[in-house]
Amino acid sequence: MADDQREEEFDRKLQQALVREELVEDKSKTEAADLSGLGYGMRLATEFLGGTFVGLGIGYVLDRLFDTSPVLLLIFTFLGFGAGMLNIYRFVMKMDDSIGVNRPAYLTEAEQTGRSDTGENPPKNSP
């Protein structure tokens, strides 16, 4: 474990040094500029509406199949709301999404949740 920590420490310092020497872009700064407010809002809206409408659609089709209208429509619409909120949560927490060049999803996930000891060994960046 001590080695892991030292390695992380080294990676962090190396990254800071690279940013300081302007050898790589500071990703934390460029990220905000990449996605305008309008785009951000639109993504949130589509993420939410997508979930809701899929739930609505599934409920409608199942109701037609089993002739139980409107019970399943109601249940699945609410589940769809849940899925929409889950989509938004994942997007905001950057758990299934990463915007910005060379900003891999697994990194943001680890950064966000602070879990560095999952035992997973992410592949190195450069091909």
Add this chain to the structure above:
Amino acid sequence: MSANPLEQFVIKPIIPFKIGDMDLSFTNSSLFMVLTLLTAALIMLVPMYRASLIPNRRQNISEMLYELVHGIVYDVVGSDGVKYIPLVFTLFISVLLGNLLGLLPYAFTFTSHIVVTGAMGLLVILVVTIMGFVNHGWHFLGLFAPSGLPKPIYLILVPIEIISFLSRPITLAVRLCANMVAGHTVLKVFALFSVLVGGVLGILPAIFNALIVSLELLVAVLQAYIFTILTCIYIKDAVEPHH
């Protein structure tokens, strides 16, 4: 030209063609898909016909495009994702060129139709589902049931996760299509302002329109990029479905 800002999205047959009840006409949409294909071939194949170890300028363009997609796939999916590069690259180049060609005057933007973007989204989700089952068998379904939760929670969580999974192609399609429709409508509306105001003052909306065109260029590239990166994130689920 019509005064209706949505007129530009109407599909018009160029060569009418019907089999039975099916309308298989060659439309303005088809024309721009063919143009996209030809442009992609021009950018990618022609410089590579005589590829040299030290690339010239045109070869550099195609190599940079390829390396961009390669970099995204490698970063997001990992080294196992290399075999998906042809699919991801095809999607990226068709969305990018479709968006950019659509910005030309008199052009038709086929990415503004949800049928087209929806088909792309469905293709992605089908590939993810099929490859998920091929790679992991029934363990792929573990994607919908995160481990370590109290049992009753699964009753609600599993349907929600499934709906969330199914909503992916829809959000993918709606996002691209809505961005294109919104941008092109705004362009047309401001062009109309120019005509309505007329005279010397009419130049003001035109200047504003010129600025919006540059914004639309950004949106065209950014949307193609987002489409690509989201495709990669979904493919990642098929390669390693453990959350």
